[in-house]
Amino acid sequence: MKNRVIHWFKFSSPQSFYYLAGKMWPWFAALATVLLVVGLWISFFVAPVDAQQGQGYRIIFVHVPASQMSMLIYLVMAAWAGLGLTFNTRLSGMMASALAPTGALFAFLSLVTGALWGKPMWGAWWVWDARLTSTLILLFLYLGFMALHASIDDPRRADRASAVLALVGAVNVPIIYFSVKWWNTLHQGASVSMKGSSMASTMLTGMLIMVVAFWMYAIAIALVRVRNIILDRERHTEWVKHAVA
Amino acid sequence: MTTAPNTLGAGAVMLAVIKREIALGLRQKGEVLTPLVFFMVIASLFPLGVGAESSLLLRMAPGVLWVSALLAAMLSLQRMFATDYADGSLEQMVLSPTPLGLLVLAKALAHFLLSGVPLVLMAPVLGLQFGLDGRALGILMLSLLLGTPTLSLIGSIGAALTLGVRGAGVLLSLLILPLYIPVLIFGAGAVEADAAGLGFGGHISLLSALLVLSLFFSPMATAAALRISLE
Numbered sequence: 001m002k003n004r005v006i007h008w009f010k011f012s013s014p015q016s017f018y019y020l021a022g023k024m025w026p027w028f029a030a031l032a033t034v035l036l037v038v039g040l041w042i043s044f045f046v047a048p049v050d051a052q053q054g055q056g057y058r059i060i061f062v063h064v065p066a067s068q069m070s071m072l073i074y075l076v077m078a079a080w081a082g083l084g085l086t087f088n089t090r091l092s093g094m095m096a097s098a099l100a101p102t103g104a105l106f107a108f109l110s111l112v113t114g115a116l117w118g119k120p121m122w123g124a125w126w127v128w129d130a131r132l133t134s135t136l137i138l139l140f141l142y143l144g145f146m147a148l149h150a151s152i153d154d155p156r157r158a159d160r161a162s163a164v165l166a167l168v169g170a171v172n173v174p175i176i177y178f179s180v181k182w183w184n185t186l187h188q189g190a191s192v193s194m195k196g197s198s199m200a201s202t203m204l205t206g207m208l209i210m211v212v213a214f215w216m217y218a219i220a221i222a223l224v225r226v227r228n229i230i231l232d233r234e235r236h237t238e239w240v241k242h243a244v245a
Numbered sequence: 246m247t248t249a250p251n252t253l254g255a256g257a258v259m260l261a262v263i264k265r266e267i268a269l270g271l272r273q274k275g276e277v278l279t280p281l282v283f284f285m286v287i288a289s290l291f292p293l294g295v296g297a298e299s300s301l302l303l304r305m306a307p308g309v310l311w312v313s314a315l316l317a318a319m320l321s322l323q324r325m326f327a328t329d330y331a332d333g334s335l336e337q338m339v340l341s342p343t344p345l346g347l348l349v350l351a352k353a354l355a356h357f358l359l360s361g362v363p364l365v366l367m368a369p370v371l372g373l374q375f376g377l378d379g380r381a382l383g384i385l386m387l388s389l390l391l392g393t394p395t396l397s398l399i400g401s402i403g404a405a406l407t408l409g410v411r412g413a414g415v416l417l418s419l420l421i422l423p424l425y426i427p428v429l430i431f432g433a434g435a436v437e438a439d440a441a442g443l444g445f446g447g448h449i450s451l452l453s454a455l456l457v458l459s460l461f462f463s464p465m466a467t468a469a470a471l472r473i474s475l476e
Contacts, residue, residue, distance in 0.1 A: 085469070141423055164470045165420060176424075
């Protein structure tokens with residue numbers, strides 16, 4: 001690098017970001033793989049058996065990171081959407097639509113693992129718990145975002161329209177969460193609270209490693225997906241012809 | 246032509262928009278009446294589906310009526326901008342010197358007057374069929390009166406986003422129904438909470454808060470969405 005100043009705005013152009021993302025994603029993917037292997041090993045073989053829940057509790061090592069990521073990705077997606085609306089950058093919309101399927105996947109994973117956990121612990125696949133219900137609604141919001149994006153032909157208009165929707169959704173997520181929580185306390189006498197956070201330290205370590213692993217996975221997969229979106233959107237340009245050839 | 250004076254104030258323009266919407270609605274009575282009939286049909290399906298046991302119906306009534314109201318409000322939403330979009334008057338509204346957000350607000354209010362108010366007036370009749378008493382009917386009407394304008398306002402965002410989009414009707418419900426959930430919870434909850442002896446004040450306050458929030462924010466979002474749809 002000749003001059004030491006890095007022009008960050010350079011990477012807001014899809015072309016330069018395509019190459020940057022191409023350099024970055026293998027690192028994130030490698031980190032995700034290593035951390036997943038370590039995290040799963042700890043969660044299956046090192047972490048002790050839970051006194052109350054037996055072996056069944058081990059699903060939290062997937063469940064908790066997935067739930068966290070499903071919420072976090074929505075916020076990141078909304079932030080990209082807002083950035084795109086404000087600065088009218090093409091890349092922001094692409095990032096938002098690259099993140100949406102991963103977020104929806106995590107929301108779905110969180111619901112499925114929650115159901116698998118709930119069956120032995122609560123005796124039911126599904127309870128109308130505030131967290132379960134709001135994750136379900138979050139999944140609907142993701143699906144709405146993707147459906148709106150898919151149904152508009154012009155990609156720029158699709159980006160901007162779904163950006164408005166993502167922002168409206170982000171404003172609504174806390175309102176929905178608290179209203180569902182209150183509804184839940186009104187309806188349900190029997191509490192289905194989690195046990196207190198008296199976790200063994202190996203459990204906590206395993207969980208943290210899994211959280212970081214899910215982060216790395218989400219970043220890697222979003223970068224790969226945004227590279228595909230860039231190629232698709234810019235397919236008429238010369239540089240793509242060179243890049244693909 | 247440089248200084249074309251804007252003779253009408255924003256309030257007068259909004260009033261004109263509301264009057265126009267109502268005149269259009271009254272001329273095409275079918276479009277105003279169909280959602281109402283739909284509301285009645287949906288609400289009447291529930292007893293047929295779950296059985297006519299009166300204690301069960303009484304318990305379900307607020308929720309059923311509110312869900313039916315959501316769906317009925319949904320039906321007429323698509324019409325909010327579609328005809329203006331088709332004949333080009335929407336573009337004139339975007340170009341007019343009156344802020345688009347205020348025009349959108351007027352259209353949402355007109356939608357409330359044409360679809361929300363009839364629902365409020367119809368609800369007690371259906372509520373009687375479910376065996377609600379006078380007090381519960383009053384709370385139901387109050388909650389609908391405060392809730393349906395919020396439905397029109399939030400719905401206007403969806404209507405603007407799906408303007409001229411393939412399969413707009415189904416898409417609109419996918420986008421908007423999740424956002425309606427807080428209104429549904431507090432609207433139906435008001436009647437239930439009162440029946441449980443908890444008082445309905447909290448729920449009504451929260452419904453009003455949602456109304457105020459959506460009065461402020463949703464015209465901005467709708468105006469932004471309309472500009473995107475028209476560009």
